[in-house]
Amino acid sequence: MMNDHDDLILLTGATGFLGSAVAAELIRQRQGARLLLMVRGADAASAHARVIAQLRCLQVPEEELLRLRPSQILLASLERVEAIAGDTRLARVGVAIHCAAHASFANHPAVGALNVDASVILAHLLQRYARLRRFIYIGTAMACGSRQPVGSDIAENAALPLDECEHLVPYTHSKAVCELLLAKMAPALPLVVLRPSIIVGHTRLGCAPSASIYWVFRAWRALGASVAELRQKIDVVPVDWCAAAIAAAALRPQWEHGLLHLSAGEERSCSFADIDSELACADGEPPGAYGILPLERLPELLPRIRERLPDCSPRLMLRALRLYGGFARLGYTFSNRAMQEADIPPPPPLTRYIGLCAASVAHQPVSQQMAWDFK
Numbered sequence: 001m002m003n004d005h006d007d008l009i010l011l012t013g014a015t016g017f018l019g020s021a022v023a024a025e026l027i028r029q030r031q032g033a034r035l036l037l038m039v040r041g042a043d044a045a046s047a048h049a050r051v052i053a054q055l056r057c058l059q060v061p062e063e064e065l066l067r068l069r070p071s072q073i074l075l076a077s078l079e080r081v082e083a084i085a086g087d088t089r090l091a092r093v094g095v096a097i098h099c100a101a102h103a104s105f106a107n108h109p110a111v112g113a114l115n116v117d118a119s120v121i122l123a124h125l126l127q128r129y130a131r132l133r134r135f136i137y138i139g140t141a142m143a144c145g146s147r148q149p150v151g152s153d154i155a156e157n158a159a160l161p162l163d164e165c166e167h168l169v170p171y172t173h174s175k176a177v178c179e180l181l182l183a184k185m186a187p188a189l190p191l192v193v194l195r196p197s198i199i200v201g202h203t204r205l206g207c208a209p210s211a212s213i214y215w216v217f218r219a220w221r222a223l224g225a226s227v228a229e230l231r232q233k234i235d236v237v238p239v240d241w242c243a244a245a246i247a248a249a250a251l252r253p254q255w256e257h258g259l260l261h262l263s264a265g266e267e268r269s270c271s272f273a274d275i276d277s278e279l280a281c282a283d284g285e286p287p288g289a290y291g292i293l294p295l296e297r298l299p300e301l302l303p304r305i306r307e308r309l310p311d312c313s314p315r316l317m318l319r320a321l322r323l324y325g326g327f328a329r330l331g332y333t334f335s336n337r338a339m340q341e342a343d344i345p346p347p348p349p350l351t352r353y354i355g356l357c358a359a360s361v362a363h364q365p366v367s368q369q370m371a372w373d374f375k
Contacts, residue, residue: 007094007131009250010074012038012122017210017372018138018199019099020054021243027055027064029247035068036089038100040077044070057209058202078102078118079110085125093130095250098122099138103171115174120181123189134190135182136249141197141235141261141334142168142327143176151232151331153266156195156259156338168326192249196242197235197263197334198327203353204240206360207369214357215369216324219317221279222308222366223301226290227325230273235264235333236350245344257342263334268349272328278351282358295329298322311367316374 009026013019014037026035041047048070055065076083078100084090102114119137126132144154145161146168160176167173182191200213207214220226228234245262249255264270273287280287293300298321305314336346361369 006092007034007133008036008089008092009034010036010038010090010093010096010126010130011099012078012097013099013101014039015050015054016099016103017212018196018239018242020051020058021202021209021239022097022099022246023051024055024058024060025240025243025247026250027060027068029251031251032064032067035072036074036093037072038074038076038084040079041073041075044073044075047073047075059205078114081118081122081125085129087129090126090129091131093126094132095134095136096122096126096130096132097136097138097246097250101138101171101175108170111170111174112177115171116178116181119178120185123182123185127185127188132190134192134250134255136192136194136246137179137182138246139179139193139195140172140175141195141263142172142332143179143195144332145172145176146326146330148330148332150329153333153335154261155335156261169323191258192255193259194246194249195259195261195263195334197237197261199239199242200236200350201238201353201357202240203238203348203356206353206356206358208360209239210372211361211364211369212372213324214361215366215372216320217275217279217354218358218369219309219321219366220290221276221288223304224288224290225293225301225304226272226328227293227295227298227321228272228328228331229292230276230290231271232328232331233266233269233271233333234275234328234331234350235269237262237264237347238353241347245339248342248344255342257338260338260342260344261334261336262339262344263336264347264349265336266333268346269333270350274351275354278354279358282355295322295325298325309366311365312370313367316370320370320374
């Protein structure tokens with residue numbers, strides 16, 4: 001019989017922003033030898049090289065990277081997750097952390113197949129071949145949809161709408177559907193659902209590992225426009241804090257919490273005005289003067305985009321502002337009472353480290369930062 005220190009930790013999405021941060025945190029906690037990383041690739045060597053490159057971006061020490069072997073790669077993609085069936089290493093898996101997903105906000109036909117079907121297949125395969133103590137599913141706080149009143153503090157037990165029209169994008173709908181399908185597999189599946197809110201930056205490295213979503217704040221500031229009132233709050237957490245919370249759920253011997261928001265909550269969410277003030281300080285400039293526009297008037301910004309963000313595709317920027325603006329104007333915060341009950345320390349507010357984010361990518365044009373979200 002394996003004990004909790006001998007089993008393997010299966011991690012999907014290790015070459016992504018959050019998944020690699022989880023791998024880095026587990027390595028920091030000296031759990032690297034237990035990692036089994038499901039990664040797509042032509043072969044284990046090339047998949048291993050991609051993982052190492054991503055972990056270097058997170059400044060994992062070289063001596064730790066040398067210990068991570070190609071033999072710790074479980075070669076498979078979400079598109080062909082069945083490839084893991086029968087791999088003898090699965091018999092040693094006690095904990096699975098499922099971070100991998102098709103994270104595009106576009107209406108892509110693969111979203112449902114990868115984020116729902118493949119995730120359910122993965123859970124079934126692990127039930128069959130592994131000795132799971134915990135299946136940690138990384139969802140999203142925005143699985144709540146967009147029907148709540150503006151400025152709501154969303155509780156963990158809020159109903160997840162399954163009607164796609166109640167979601168701003170297919171991605172959040174797919175995460176809600178998958179979460180509910182996995183829950184129906186209980187009690188056979190030892191499911192733990194963790195729903196991060198918006199993940200931006202790293203508390204030590206700023207946006208050097210990824211400028212995902214951060215660039216939106218810079219774009220609004222450059223354009224002097226917003227679709228959200230400046231007094232509204234936005235619930236943002238840093239990736240390293242989020243990874244530490246996920247690692248806690250994976251490593252603690254006893255874990256009694258089935259569903260948590262990993263969020264700043266109402267208390268530590270920041271207003272757009274406070275975020276702008278910190279960005280202005282980082283730029284050595286005064287706070288911005290913002291015109292508040294409804295979503296339908298965003299095309300009025302096209303001349304300004306061409307003038308002030310000349311490196312960006314105006315049409316792509318307009319589409320992005322409409323997309324992210326739809327989330328921003330909701331003004332949701334996400335209750336983290338269950339997180340507090342689980343003794344997970346609260347995250348630092350975005351205003352505490354956004355200056356570091358600004359400094360870390362000050363040399364990059366906004367178009368280059370956008371590439372993290374529009375590859």
